[in-house]
Amino acid sequence: MNDRVARLRQESLDLKPWLSMERAALMTEFYQRSADPSAPIRRARALQYLMENKTIFIGDGELIVGERGPSPKGTPSFPELCCHSMEDLEVLDTREKISYGVDDEARRIQKEIIPYWRGRSIRDLIFDEMSEEWKAAYEAGIYTEFMEQRAPGHTVLGDVIYRKGLLDLKKDVERSLEGVDLLNDPQAHSKRQELRAMAIAADAVIRFVERYAEHATRLAEQEKNCVRRDELLEIAKVCRHVPAHAPRTFREALQAYWFVHLGVVTELNTWDSFCPGRLDQHLEPFYRKDVAEGKLTREQAHELLQCFWIKFNNQPAPPKVGVTAAESGTYTDFANINNGGMKADGSDGVNDVSYLILDVIDEMRLLQPSSNLQLSKKNPDSFLKRGLEIVRKGWGQPSIFNADMVVEELLRQGKSIEDARCGGTSGCVETGAFGKEAYILTGYFNLPKVLEITLHNGIDPRSGKKIGIETGDPRTFANYDELFAAFRKQLRHFVEIKVRGNNIIERLYAEHMPAPFLSLFVDDCIARGKDYNDGGPRYNSTYIMAVAPGTCTDSLAAIKFHVFDKKNLTMDELLRALNSNFKDSEKTRLLLWNKTPKFGNDDDYADDILKSVFDLFYDEVNGRPNTKGGTYRVNYLSTTCHVYFGSVTGATPDGRKAWEPHSDGISPAQGADRKGPTAVIKSAAKLDHARTGGTLLNQKFTPKLLEGPEGIDNLAHLVRSYFKLDGHHIQFNVVTASVLCEAQKHPEKHRDLIVRVAGYSDYFCDLTKALQDEIIARTEQQFFSQ
Amino acid sequence: MTVEETLAEIVKDQVFFDESGGGVTLSGGEPLMQAPFVEALLDACHERRIHVAIDTCGHVPRDSLKRISQKADLFLFDLKLIDAALHEQYTGVSNELILSNLQLLAREQTPIIVRIPLIPGVTDTRGNLEGIRNLLLRMGLRKIDLLPYHEIGLGKYPRLQMDYRLQGLKPPSEEDVQNIFQKFSEEGFTVRIGG
Numbered sequence: 001m002n003d004r005v006a007r008l009r010q011e012s013l014d015l016k017p018w019l020s021m022e023r024a025a026l027m028t029e030f031y032q033r034s035a036d037p038s039a040p041i042r043r044a045r046a047l048q049y050l051m052e053n054k055t056i057f058i059g060d061g062e063l064i065v066g067e068r069g070p071s072p073k074g075t076p077s078f079p080e081l082c083c084h085s086m087e088d089l090e091v092l093d094t095r096e097k098i099s100y101g102v103d104d105e106a107r108r109i110q111k112e113i114i115p116y117w118r119g120r121s122i123r124d125l126i127f128d129e130m131s132e133e134w135k136a137a138y139e140a141g142i143y144t145e146f147m148e149q150r151a152p153g154h155t156v157l158g159d160v161i162y163r164k165g166l167l168d169l170k171k172d173v174e175r176s177l178e179g180v181d182l183l184n185d186p187q188a189h190s191k192r193q194e195l196r197a198m199a200i201a202a203d204a205v206i207r208f209v210e211r212y213a214e215h216a217t218r219l220a221e222q223e224k225n226c227v228r229r230d231e232l233l234e235i236a237k238v239c240r241h242v243p244a245h246a247p248r249t250f251r252e253a254l255q256a257y258w259f260v261h262l263g264v265v266t267e268l269n270t271w272d273s274f275c276p277g278r279l280d281q282h283l284e285p286f287y288r289k290d291v292a293e294g295k296l297t298r299e300q301a302h303e304l305l306q307c308f309w310i311k312f313n314n315q316p317a318p319p320k321v322g323v324t325a326a327e328s329g330t331y332t333d334f335a336n337i338n339n340g341g342m343k344a345d346g347s348d349g350v351n352d353v354s355y356l357i358l359d360v361i362d363e364m365r366l367l368q369p370s371s372n373l374q375l376s377k378k379n380p381d382s383f384l385k386r387g388l389e390i391v392r393k394g395w396g397q398p399s400i401f402n403a404d405m406v407v408e409e410l411l412r413q414g415k416s417i418e419d420a421r422c423g424g425t426s427g428c429v430e431t432g433a434f435g436k437e438a439y440i441l442t443g444y445f446n447l448p449k450v451l452e453i454t455l456h457n458g459i460d461p462r463s464g465k466k467i468g469i470e471t472g473d474p475r476t477f478a479n480y481d482e483l484f485a486a487f488r489k490q491l492r493h494f495v496e497i498k499v500r501g502n503n504i505i506e507r508l509y510a511e512h513m514p515a516p517f518l519s520l521f522v523d524d525c526i527a528r529g530k531d532y533n534d535g536g537p538r539y540n541s542t543y544i545m546a547v548a549p550g551t552c553t554d555s556l557a558a559i560k561f562h563v564f565d566k567k568n569l570t571m572d573e574l575l576r577a578l579n580s581n582f583k584d585s586e587k588t589r590l591l592l593w594n595k596t597p598k599f600g601n602d603d604d605y606a607d608d609i610l611k612s613v614f615d616l617f618y619d620e621v622n623g624r625p626n627t628k629g630g631t632y633r634v635n636y637l638s639t640t641c642h643v644y645f646g647s648v649t650g651a652t653p654d655g656r657k658a659w660e661p662h663s664d665g666i667s668p669a670q671g672a673d674r675k676g677p678t679a680v681i682k683s684a685a686k687l688d689h690a691r692t693g694g695t696l697l698n699q700k701f702t703p704k705l706l707e708g709p710e711g712i713d714n715l716a717h718l719v720r721s722y723f724k725l726d727g728h729h730i731q732f733n734v735v736t737a738s739v740l741c742e743a744q745k746h747p748e749k750h751r752d753l754i755v756r757v758a759g760y761s762d763y764f765c766d767l768t769k770a771l772q773d774e775i776i777a778r779t780e781q782q783f784f785s786q
Numbered sequence: 787m788t789v790e791e792t793l794a795e796i797v798k799d800q801v802f803f804d805e806s807g808g809g810v811t812l813s814g815g816e817p818l819m820q821a822p823f824v825e826a827l828l829d830a831c832h833e834r835r836i837h838v839a840i841d842t843c844g845h846v847p848r849d850s851l852k853r854i855s856q857k858a859d860l861f862l863f864d865l866k867l868i869d870a871a872l873h874e875q876y877t878g879v880s881n882e883l884i885l886s887n888l889q890l891l892a893r894e895q896t897p898i899i900v901r902i903p904l905i906p907g908v909t910d911t912r913g914n915l916e917g918i919r920n921l922l923l924r925m926g927l928r929k930i931d932l933l934p935y936h937e938i939g940l941g942k943y944p945r946l947q948m949d950y951r952l953q954g955l956k957p958p959s960e961e962d963v964q965n966i967f968q969k970f971s972e973e974g975f976t977v978r979i980g981g
Contacts, residue, residue, distance in 0.1 A: 678802050
């Protein structure tokens with residue numbers, strides 16, 4: 001990496017995220033003055049006010065410009081959605097992890113604006129509208145609610161901005177306006193408001209970028225260094241063209257995206273920020289043309305992409321508090337660049353830019369943006385192996401998706417074949433039709449907790465409150481089927497509470513928080529004259545995310561096996577052991593933990609239960625209508641929520657102690673898989689991925705296991721095998737020395753950890769202390785040497 | 787365990803064999819101590835077109851080896867010490883049968899990888915390795931795996947209440963292993979470390 005990139009990257013790494021009150025203050029000022037009765041127009045004018053008045057920042061040496069805050073790592077808040085309390089600011093400033101600096105001036109402004117937003121912010125509106133049973137289940141940790149602090153986002157840009165500038169989109173808006181049929185269409189008035197709002201929002205960002213052009217010109221006039229002066233003039237030139245007009249060059253394409261990105265994430269704090277999606281495919285035509293015309297070298301393209309990467313890293317996720325911070329405790333805002341996959345016509349999508357991007361990922365090693373391989377069976381192994389070389393370095397990127405499966409999932413949901421092929425994955429593992437779908441994640445759902453409540457006949461043992469329904473005293477159940485039927489009823493009860501809540505929250509956003517700027521870029525919002533948050537997109541999906549199928553499956557398997565099949569325990573003995581958190585019954589715990597068929601070992605006894613849990617959740621969620629003309633769907637990811645959900649769940653029948661984390665994603669419970677990675681893959685593949693909108697499988701390896709070309713080959717075979725079995729996603733965590741130290745202290749949680757010594761592999765926990773120490777030392781060394 | 791039960795376990799991993807070009811290795815103990823079972827399992831695997839390797843110490847009845855040799859796809863054949871007396875000292879048996887079995891397999895042109903454990907001071911001596919090298923060159927065997935001594939088993943012996951007789955022995959240095967690797971490579975051998 002050259003000096004410029006190295007410096008910009010280091011600056012981005014060194015800066016600590018801080019809370020910027022600029023947006024909150026401007027937004028409050030605007031709302032206090034404006035009384036526009038149309039929500040979309042009010043929102044568009046609010047964006048206009050922000051874009052006219054927010055600070056413009058061009059950093060020294062930057063080639064791609066634009067910041068969401070007043071300067072890098074300055075993170076705005078969104079009081080119209082969630083107005084932080086003074087205590088919240090204290091927490092943000094002082095918490096040990098994921099803190100945001102809050103200065104006195106910020107505190108002063110916050111104190112001033114709090115009274116205005118009380119009862120007006122979406123968060124307040126949501127909690128006002130939610131029923132007592134919804135609140136009780138929420139507080140018990142049955143589910144989380146995504147929209148209480150952040151707006152629905154979960155969408156990814158398609159190719160529109162590379163074909164059309166904002167001015168072209170405005171023309172589309174005008175055409176759509178002309179077509180609104182006031183005579184016959186009962187929604188005509190609201191369509192006109194929405195479309196007018198889109199046009200205002202387009203103007204807002206055009207003006208914002210103009211200000212960048214003006215600022216760059218001013219800086220150029222003052223600049224003494226003639227090289228930098230030319231760069232600034234070039235920046236001004238680019239800003240005078242995009243995103244008002246369609247980009248003509250590689251550089252303009254990147255800068256156009258970045259301004260659209262800033263518009264979207266300034267308008268609202270959409271979940272998963274925003275994302276260019278299939279960046280390699282979008283950029284390839286520009287790259288090819290510029291290189292052919294001699295306007296661009298590979299090195300220049302490389303540098304521009306690196307500068308682009310740094311822009312993402314400068315924008316930490318908007319600060320969250322409380323449960324929402326616990327469920328995704330990270331600065332990452334989940335922009336996830338897709339690489340590879342297939343083209344709209346179904347052919348191999350890997351191109352020169354794909355490899356260029358992999359080089360950038362490798363070299364930049366930044367938390368943001370996240371990145372992934374969309375691996376189709378049509379993609380060459382060289383692409384996969386280049387990606388795995390980066391994976392091996394152990395900092396968590398890129399993750400790997402089965403592009404063929406993503407297409408199958410989208411087709412099953414009724415998308416057209418072209419829309420499916422242009423889709424991909426965003427956030428963590430979520431499947432979507434890029435540029436055409438709102439796929440809103442509404443909250444994580446705690447499967448083991450619902451089982452716990454089933455085992456207590458509707459009562460949450462943590463609080464003693466009755467929050468479920470009476471499904472019978474489990475001691476009276478004659479067989480496993482009766483237990484499972486009770487679990488089904490209990491699960492349906494909570495899913496329905498969640499869906500009732502969602503149906504209100506969706507309307508609150510549709511009515512109070514339209515997103516006219518975002519709507520410009522998602523087909524068919526303009527054509528329909530409808531907002532992104534109100535069914536404007538071609539496809540509208542609402543997701544509930546199942547958490548801890550592993551822990552839930554193992555718990556059900558333990559009951560089936562020990563209580564009903566083998567009669568090693570009575571239900572009463574089991575419940576007493578659970579309620580005492582295995583105090584005085586460690587023997588029972590070890591029986592449950594060690595002598596039970598468990599998910600992750602390619603054992604049909606447990607895996608069939610997983611399938612039944614999957615079917616159950618699917619049947620209760622999938623296909624329910626949402627309020628936007630679309631349907632509910634399921635996916636399986638947990639981010640960091642399995643830790644929070646575990647912390648509210650008592651001891652479980654799989655031998656897990658109270659308040660310990662649940663299993664993550666669709667991975668086996670920590671330490672439950674004892675037959676190696678191939679067995680995990682076989683078990684995980686038994687879940688019907690095609691009926692989900694994404695699943696997440698984590699695998700852990702020590703660096704030595706992945707050494708040399710053979711290590712890469714083995715990993716490639718493992719990935720290809722999993723994908724052949726229709727797995728959706730796999731990611732490899734290369735284990736650090738600190739994890740190994742932790743495993744030494746708590747072997748029960750790390751039974752699955754495999755290490756390689758010379759030509760042999762073994763479970764880490766089975767090694768002697770001395771040998772473990774040696775491996776720890778060596779692992780440390782390997783990380784240092786990279 | 788029956789042949790069918792074993793095959794059912796093997797078939798679970800067929801997708802990985804297909805993808806990687808891998809297969810099953812029958813190992814032990816000494817698989818050829820149960821030659822009829824091995825033969826039946828070999829046939830069953832071959833019906834499914836699964837590649838089978840036999841990992842043997844070579845100290846097995848000639849007849850059983852002969853039957854299996856015509857069926858197995860690959861032999862992983864241990865060769866520890868070339869000197870008969872030393873072999874007897876360390877393993878309790880002479881290497882006469884082992885060497886003649888290896889000769890038999892070499893003549894039949896069954897694919898063989900000869901596996902040489904590198905135990906410091908025992909098998910990694912210059913004399914032993916040169917002897918092995920000359921023998922393999924004569925037999926026309928060119929594929930070897932070097933298996934450096936390691937301490938993974940240290941914890942297992944006490945757990946099985948067994949005496950660990952190499953207590954205090956350190957694994958060979960990286961450098962020593964590389965030198966041995968180099969020498970064999972220069973003679974035209976295909977060498978892997980570990981494997």
